[in-house]
Amino acid sequence: MQQLPASSDALVWLRLYQLEAAGRVPKGPRQPLWWTLRAPARPLTYHAVHRMFEHAGTRAGSSATLHALRHTAAYRMAEDPNVPLTDVQFVLGHSQEDVPKSVELRQWPL
Incomplete structure (x- = not known):
């Protein structure tokens, strides 16, 4: 299990989600974080999230992908001078071998 940093806003939204799911999904540090909210509750898989994102994008007229979202997050973190590149990598x-790629990322124009 990978622990990641999160903003206070993200933690508030996560807590609201947990309250909504309370009693329907198993609790515990070794349990998946994301579950379906329809019964029977099942852990959300990457493919399920991918399909949901694709469906929402189609309805919104967007061709954005989850991978593009990852790139956007990486770019925004890398352009912030207060975020060390090692944090972006984490x-x-x-790994450390990817440092040159991260440095190039910080130099991309908007």
Whole structure:
């Protein structure tokens, strides 16, 4: 299990989600974080989230993908001078060998 940093806003939304799911999903540190809210509750898989994102994008007229969302998050973290590149690497799950890629990322124009 990977622990990641989160903003206070993200933690508030996570807590609201947990309150909504309370009593319908197992609790515990080794349990998945994300579950379906329809009965029977099942852990959300990457493919299920991918389909939901794709469906929402189609309805909104967007062709954005989850991978594009990951790139956007990486770019925004890397352009913030208060976020060390090592933190960006950690969140993305990259190793030290990826440092040059992260440095290039910080130099991309908007």
